Amino acid sequence: CDCFKFVLENYFYELSIFNLTNLQFTEEKLGQAEKTELDAHLENLLSKAECTKLWTEKIMKQTEVLLQPNPNARIEEFVYEKLDRKAPSRMNNPELLGQYMIDAGNEFGPGTAYGNALIKCGETQRRIGAADRELIQTSAINFLTPLRNFIEGDYKTINKERKLLQNKRLDLDAAKTRLKKAKVAEARAASEQEVRITQSEFDRQAEITRLLLEGISSTHAHHLRCLNDFVEAQMTYYAQCYQYMLDLQKQLGSFPSTFLSNNNQSSTTPVQSVSTPSVLASASASLPSVSNSVVTSGLSELKASSGSRKARVLYDYDAANSSELSLLADEVITVYSIPGMDSDWLMGERGNQKGKVPITYLELLN
Numbered sequence: 001c002d003c004f005k006f007v008l009e010n011y012f013y014e015l016s017i018f019n020l021t022n023l024q025f026t027e028e029k030l031g032q033a034e035k036t037e038l039d040a041h042l043e044n045l046l047s048k049a050e051c052t053k054l055w056t057e058k059i060m061k062q063t064e065v066l067l068q069p070n071p072n073a074r075i076e077e078f079v080y081e082k083l084d085r086k087a088p089s090r091m092n093n094p095e096l097l098g099q100y101m102i103d104a105g106n107e108f109g110p111g112t113a114y115g116n117a118l119i120k121c122g123e124t125q126r127r128i129g130a131a132d133r134e135l136i137q138t139s140a141i142n143f144l145t146p147l148r149n150f151i152e153g154d155y156k157t158i159n160k161e162r163k164l165l166q167n168k169r170l171d172l173d174a175a176k177t178r179l180k181k182a183k184v185a186e187a188r189a190a191s192e193q194e195v196r197i198t199q200s201e202f203d204r205q206a207e208i209t210r211l212l213l214e215g216i217s218s219t220h221a222h223h224l225r226c227l228n229d230f231v232e233a234q235m236t237y238y239a240q241c242y243q244y245m246l247d248l249q250k251q252l253g254s255f256p257s258t259f260l261s262n263n264n265q266s267s268t269t270p271v272q273s274v275s276t277p278s279v280l281a282s283a284s285a286s287l288p289s290v291s292n293s294v295v296t297s298g299l300s301e302l303k304a305s306s307g308s309r310k311a312r313v314l315y316d317y318d319a320a321n322s323s324e325l326s327l328l329a330d331e332v333i334t335v336y337s338i339p340g341m342d343s344d345w346l347m348g349e350r351g352n353q354k355g356k357v358p359i360t361y362l363e364l365l366n
Helices: 002-029 040-067 071-082 091-110 113-181 186-212 215-253 255-262 278-285 292-305
Strands: 307-312 330-338 344-349 353-358 362-364
Touching: 002 255, 040 215, 091 113, 113 186, 113 215, 292 353, 307 344
Parallel strands: none
Antiparallel strands: 307 330, 307 362, 330 344, 344 353
């Protein structure tokens, strides 16, 4: 019976403390009670943490929109992530466009100028799609994940300790209020003891919160490194896309004359030119056109004889990988065909160097 009485008294005591704390909060909001103010340094740290959280969320969400503009796809990825399952692999927009172009080119005929151009454009679009996929994956790992870890981890811990600090402050102010209202000496002594205890708990919690908040500076430094990684990933992506399109433009450089010959149009028929950047336009203006029939007949002779021919390079070409040979305009190299090689390529040799070269960059010499 005494034990039950003790538990009951303790319960009502805790309930009274809880009610007094809530009353303290309400009276503060109404301006009817005094409030213990935090020191200026701690207030600045709290403001900095809140500002960091706000802008980190905005940057993170907008980066997700940039990398994946389709909201339905973002929702699907979010659901699969929460279910801890891998999202099904699907073609992105450049890859899908590239596939359509390749299918159309094969349907129209790879031997026609338009069909061949569609296939080349489609292959370039697919390479851009692969680069886009790599950008998304790299950015998610090196940039978005650290930002999300801060929002869902570090800041949640800071917010938890901040709320606990708020409760400790309310307890302290409620104890101070009871001390002011105490009339009997015994009650006053008990209230003074309560103020000392709550003040000690408040000071300890303020120190814990301060130490956590001072880590925001380290968070900024970490996010700066992540931002550099994101910029580097974007730089790599745009450089790849530029190189892919530059190579494609070079491959299509001789297509206007080929288009005329393949479609039996009169040489006097005007063909609308496509505007290009000034630097590329000035470079391509001096490029000699290559007749598709000349290239085809020369290639047929090479394949039939299994021999080699001299060829003049029409314009510069940067090798995409180690199996290809870089070319300089107006140089003369030796070319030949090998069994099973793609019809758009020949093997080229320059001294001890050799590798695949595109036939549209060459003029076979007699």
